[in-house]
Amino acid sequence: MVQAKTWILTKHFEGFPKESNFQLKVVDLPEPKDGEVLLEALFLSVDPYMRPFSRVRMKEGDVMIGTQVAKVVQSKNAAFPAGMHVVGRSGWRSHTISDCSDLVPVMPDWPKDVSLSLALGIIGMPGLTALYGLEEVLELKAGETLLVNAAAGAVGSVVGQIAKMKGCKVVGSAGSDAKVAFLKKLGFDETINYKTVGSLEEALRKAAPDGYDCFFENVGGPFSSVAISQMKPFGRIAVCGSISTYNDTDPQTGPFPHMTMIVKQLKMEGFMQSRWEKKNAESLRRLMGWLKQGKLQNREHVTKGFENMPAAFMGMLQGENTGKAIVEV
Amino acid sequence: MVQAKTWILTKHFEGFPKESNFQLKVVDLPEPKDGEVLLEALFLSVDPYMRPFSRVRMKEGDVMIGTQVAKVVQSKNAAFPAGMHVVGRSGWRSHTISDCSDLVPVMPDWPKDVSLSLALGIIGMPGLTALYGLEEVLELKAGETLLVNAAAGAVGSVVGQIAKMKGCKVVGSAGSDAKVAFLKKLGFDETINYKTVGSLEEALRKAAPDGYDCFFENVGGPFSSVAISQMKPFGRIAVCGSISTYNDTDPQTGPFPHMTMIVKQLKMEGFMQSRWEKKNAESLRRLMGWLKQGKLQNREHVTKGFENMPAAFMGMLQGENTGKAIVEV
Numbered sequence: 001m002v003q004a005k006t007w008i009l010t011k012h013f014e015g016f017p018k019e020s021n022f023q024l025k026v027v028d029l030p031e032p033k034d035g036e037v038l039l040e041a042l043f044l045s046v047d048p049y050m051r052p053f054s055r056v057r058m059k060e061g062d063v064m065i066g067t068q069v070a071k072v073v074q075s076k077n078a079a080f081p082a083g084m085h086v087v088g089r090s091g092w093r094s095h096t097i098s099d100c101s102d103l104v105p106v107m108p109d110w111p112k113d114v115s116l117s118l119a120l121g122i123i124g125m126p127g128l129t130a131l132y133g134l135e136e137v138l139e140l141k142a143g144e145t146l147l148v149n150a151a152a153g154a155v156g157s158v159v160g161q162i163a164k165m166k167g168c169k170v171v172g173s174a175g176s177d178a179k180v181a182f183l184k185k186l187g188f189d190e191t192i193n194y195k196t197v198g199s200l201e202e203a204l205r206k207a208a209p210d211g212y213d214c215f216f217e218n219v220g221g222p223f224s225s226v227a228i229s230q231m232k233p234f235g236r237i238a239v240c241g242s243i244s245t246y247n248d249t250d251p252q253t254g255p256f257p258h259m260t261m262i263v264k265q266l267k268m269e270g271f272m273q274s275r276w277e278k279k280n281a282e283s284l285r286r287l288m289g290w291l292k293q294g295k296l297q298n299r300e301h302v303t304k305g306f307e308n309m310p311a312a313f314m315g316m317l318q319g320e321n322t323g324k325a326i327v328e329v
Numbered sequence: 330m331v332q333a334k335t336w337i338l339t340k341h342f343e344g345f346p347k348e349s350n351f352q353l354k355v356v357d358l359p360e361p362k363d364g365e366v367l368l369e370a371l372f373l374s375v376d377p378y379m380r381p382f383s384r385v386r387m388k389e390g391d392v393m394i395g396t397q398v399a400k401v402v403q404s405k406n407a408a409f410p411a412g413m414h415v416v417g418r419s420g421w422r423s424h425t426i427s428d429c430s431d432l433v434p435v436m437p438d439w440p441k442d443v444s445l446s447l448a449l450g451i452i453g454m455p456g457l458t459a460l461y462g463l464e465e466v467l468e469l470k471a472g473e474t475l476l477v478n479a480a481a482g483a484v485g486s487v488v489g490q491i492a493k494m495k496g497c498k499v500v501g502s503a504g505s506d507a508k509v510a511f512l513k514k515l516g517f518d519e520t521i522n523y524k525t526v527g528s529l530e531e532a533l534r535k536a537a538p539d540g541y542d543c544f545f546e547n548v549g550g551p552f553s554s555v556a557i558s559q560m561k562p563f564g565r566i567a568v569c570g571s572i573s574t575y576n577d578t579d580p581q582t583g584p585f586p587h588m589t590m591i592v593k594q595l596k597m598e599g600f601m602q603s604r605w606e607k608k609n610a611e612s613l614r615r616l617m618g619w620l621k622q623g624k625l626q627n628r629e630h631v632t633k634g635f636e637n638m639p640a641a642f643m644g645m646l647q648g649e650n651t652g653k654a655i656v657e658v
Binding site: 241252259 | 553571589590
């Protein structure tokens with residue numbers, strides 16, 4: 001009999017997550033029935049969205065939500081034979097009995113020299129988020145100036161690189177000198193360490209004196225108020241994340257952006273990459289092509305050991321990672 | 330020699346405008362030169378935008394900005410012969426020497442039984458604002474549910490009526506029982522007196538339990554936070570005005586809307602009707618057609634006497650008007 005290690009949300013988060021919000025629980029798995037498979041997790045993702053969505057999509061006692069790259073180790077489903085690698089929404093589990101409804105096979109011609117963990121990052125949800133935010137929401141054009149914050153993160157670092165490929169000027173903000181150095185290595189035109197910069201307003205103005213055509217928003221909170229005030233007329237804002245507010249016990253407040261939005265005729269749109277799911281197969285091939293051509297650089301922050309998932313999650317929320325935060329089982 | 334009465338902004342507004350912000354000044358006008366005309370104001374507009382734009386487009390000592398319907402009384406420009414009626418951006422002036430660059434002739438076949446003052450309202454900028462906000466920004470579709478605030482105002486009252494013509498459910502908010510009665514007369518499906526309703530949140534939910542597809546925003550401030558939380562997935566928000574914040578000395582603050590915008594994938598866009606100026610001639614004919622067919626009802630709040638312009642302006646900012654606020658010289 002196979003035993004699965006699982007991480008349970010024992011209590012909804014109040015403020016910043018604590019060790020006591022999580023409990024490791026070992027459960028016995030049944031044999032897979034017809035149509036089912038047994039999965040073994042290889043890599044698990046920890047992502048910012050898990051913090052706010054824990055309230056929306058989970059109740060206390062549930063296994064933490066999340067995506068993993070897994071190997072089919074036993075199969076009663078011909079479409080998912082033993083040995084296949086899949087991306088699944090199994091949550092924080094080492095082993096899973098799945099009816100396959102949430103599984104997507106890893107790209108069939110996945111190159112041998114590329115870690116499968118990238119299917120959770122640059123060739124996965126964060127890469128697609130960056131691509132769709134730029135192409136579908138912002139409709140970014142060559143020659144435009146783009147601002148992206150949390151720029152050294154899983155999404156932000158891809159955003160900046162794709163925008164450079166599209167012939168844009170890219171300004172990135174991140175929270176340490178090491179991250180800023182990483183952004184420079186990726187080819188960002190201007191970089192800002194928002195934690196040490198003094199006046200964010202002045203730094204943003206100096207980085208792009210004529211203002212910003214597009215803003216890829218991952219942070220929210222006070223950063224957004226400063227950024228919105230420096231948009232050009234007809235500027236577009238893609239609201240992808242709001243990590244600076246996820247752990248608020250009382251919601252942060254800021255000035256209403258309405259007058260700025262009217263006078264500059266700004267457009268602001270919230271989005272999730274799942275909206276363009278039908279394009280995923282083609283989009284993942286494009287991302288993989290750019291990676292293989294050296295046009296996209298990948299960076300991961302790997303934590304080893306399933307038992308360290310809560311620590312990896314909390315570290316990611318504190319900005320410990322440069323690039324994609326991954327747990328390797 | 331013709332003398333012009335003008336209203337000067339003596340000092341920039343701090344908080345709510347006061348009588349002392351304005352000064353009536355009489356100036357002698359020269360003879361019109363080649364290409365110029367002498368205008369006599371018949372109707373002048375007082376609009377919410379004048380409050381925030383006074384900071385952006387005026388300096389102390391300038392004549393107050395604004396639009397008027399005027400008659401050409403003397404002409405040295407063949408395109409604008411004596412006797413023609415025009416809409417011009419002359420500001421708060423009884424008489425003006427104009428080089429004609431800002432003048433638009435009133436629709437040539439303007440019906441005799443329709444007051445020319447409507448060229449400042451339902452067949453003018455506010456009507457166009459309503460139309461473009463609904464058609465160009467929101468792309469409102471039949472069967473959708475629309476929320477509009479300041480619904481008894483110059484723009485809001487047209488918004489609601491056009492949305493009803495398009496087969497939508499319309500919920501309107503206004504600040505008195507008399508205004509709410511006016512909205513009912515216009516055919517609004519649900520009406521809310523936001524000043525007496527107790528919980529705006531509950532009132533909005535009761536008016537549209539499934540939420541709102543579209544929100545035509547004229548008010549801003551705390552109303553916007555409540556409204557945004559009740560949008561349907563993929564809801565659209567046209568940000569037209571923010572009258573509740575125009576007289577702030579310290580900017581009002583509210584919770585950041587980012588998480589709601591992400592989870593519901595909302596789109597919010599600020600706009601000014603001038604963006605679609607090329608469509609104006611056709612759009613004004615459409616508005617006039619609806620008016621003549623009885624599909625659009627007009628309501629004006631007329632103040633008599635050029636000397637009462639500051640009072641009319643301040644009254645409008647306090648919500649004294651139902652329908653369009655106009656000054657008749």
